[in-house]
Amino acid sequence: MHKSFTAEGAKAAAIHLFTPAGFDGLKDDPFPGARALAKGQGFTGAAGQVVYQAGEDGKLSHVLAGIGKGQDALAVAAISAKLPEGAYAIAGDGGMAFAHIAAGWADGAYRFDRYLKDKAKPPLLVMPVSADADALSREADACALLRDLVNTPAADMGPQDVDATIASIAERFGATLTTIVGDDLLEENYPLVHAVGRAAVYAPRFMELEWGDPAHPSLALVGKGVTFDSGGLDIKPGSGMRIMKKDMGGAAHVIALSQLIMSAKLPVHLKLYVPSVENAVAGDAFRPGDILNSRKGLTVEIDNTDAEGRLILADALARACEFKPDVLIDFATLTGAARVALGADLAPFYTDDEDMAGAIQAGSAMSGDPVWRMPLWDPYLSDLKSPIADLVNSGGRFAGSITAALFLKQFVDAKSWTHLDVWAWRLGKYGRPEGAAACGLRAVWQMLQDRYSV
Incomplete structure (x- = not known):
């Protein structure tokens, strides 16, 4: 319990x-x-x-x-x-x-x-x-795991520690885990993950967990695992860097959600994808103006090295889509613009799947976990055009959460895709402890339980 x-x-x-x-x-x-x-x-x-x-x-x-x-x-x-x-x-x-x-x-x-x-x-x-004490306990345990992961300082929660956490969960539930590390990412065609993480002391890596019966509906989860974000060469000010240990909050959400799925024996074929890096400053850091290749084959001009999360997610989403999942969901601490729009507690989500949108909103109402649907407004894709590459990685000042979601969409080929742009943090509102927070986790978990009849 x-x-x-x-x-x-x-x-x-x-x-x-x-x-x-x-x-x-x-x-x-x-x-x-x-x-x-x-x-x-x-x-x-x-x-x-x-x-x-x-x-x-x-x-x-x-x-x-x-x-x-x-x-x-x-x-x-x-x-x-x-x-x-x-x-x-x-x-x-x-x-x-x-x-x-x-x-x-x-x-x-x-x-x-x-x-x-x-x-x-x-x-x-x-x-x-x-x-149902068991079900309530599983949910509380998952939220606590998420918060522990996000609250842990980057010195003790680097890419290798995220890997160790996933490995422990995989062993507990009989899942298989494949990890690709360092320069092997180039050999295995994860160029964006490698580029973002190559300047750090701890090597970047890509984790892929698989669990469940392949005959069951396929579910893919992707989470942004930037264990610390300095901003790279477009370095953040000290105030902006202070809580950037939380930039692996998307990974923490999908790790916790995977634990819930496996502990409840949800009848799905689960694939979990976590690219994990530290966005550091060093002589071999990627630069503004660089043009990088991606797993999908699209080239990306770097406008801002502090828009790095969408880069590693691009490779991860492309990988996830290679298996044609029935449902693909990603969580990411992607933009400050989402916080400006909706604040800390309300998690925006994006999807073109009307049935999924309704199901997530129903899950939100049932669980009491607030989320808000935002538009994938295609005309804003023009903000991501580059004259010398297929895409630019930053869409400018306006509609930053929307343009980030549109960037990710260019790497998605799935029946149903949903993106959640979460903060994974809270201030001391309501007297609750300040620090890591689960945002949208319970809403999505409720949706999955309803969808797969548990």
Whole structure:
């Protein structure tokens, strides 16, 4: 069971969740003196508000907790982030589905403590008999894995460490893994992956995992694995470089999603593709003005070395399409423009498949994991034209997330392709821990479960 869940509820404190409307309309106390206690502490049911009551033994017995409008499935994260060690049982759900409560609880209880001397124990949510504790635990474990990978500094999470993580998962679930490293990338026709990563101390690499029955529907996942992005020769300022350990967040998402798929024994033939590099500055770094070949045969003029993620994804997407997957999905921390458009929490996705778009939106609503469809507006492809190559790698100031998606589209030949441009990070909003975040993972996972009837 996930480390912030428990089956033991005998001594658990009771948590009563309320929206403002639900608390305002309350006729009876959920526990003796609840409304008086709330009035004295200004409790209204607003998101993140918490009021504690102790029993005669001095131990916590009841908690009033506000979830605001309850629209955010992670609203409970602001509560579990504040609670002391101990077990807690939901006595009133405030209209939230328990699966949303569990996802929020695990999110708020998460701590990245790898480098901390003092490691606090998380508050424990009691799993009711009616809950599918195994499924909720698998999802919470996958989100925690994703966040651990992204939070780990680049010194301890280079391409070789991403490879080791995938190798461990492959061994656990009986998958096969093929890894191509360094100059072998040129021999095996991954020229863009090699070009972006060749200047780093740790060699670039390309990982390909395969799992499942080939007779099942084929599913390909691709994730951007830039373990640190200096910007290359178009170097980022210090402020822009500070959290660039998170630039392998796309890889972290598809690794976590693959773990979910395999642990749930989803009836698919899974292929996972992760190109992993560090975009470093050195004498052999690729340069603005260079023209690079790609696996698909298209040439790319480099306008900006800081638009490197789409380059390694181009080779990976081309490779994925060689097997004609039924469904192809990629995750990437691709553009700041996506954050300007939709902020940190709302993950934009792109697809020309109307059925898939509807399925992802349905998965988002069911899981409470917000996503937003953006247009693959073909007229903007003109921004990616080069007079001396097939494409240029940067589309200029406007519609940056759209032009990045259009760039990727030039390397895709699949029945159904979806691209998610995620941030994989969050600030301290809602009181949840600042740092790595899962963006769109649960929405896509819900879609896959619905599609393949698990």
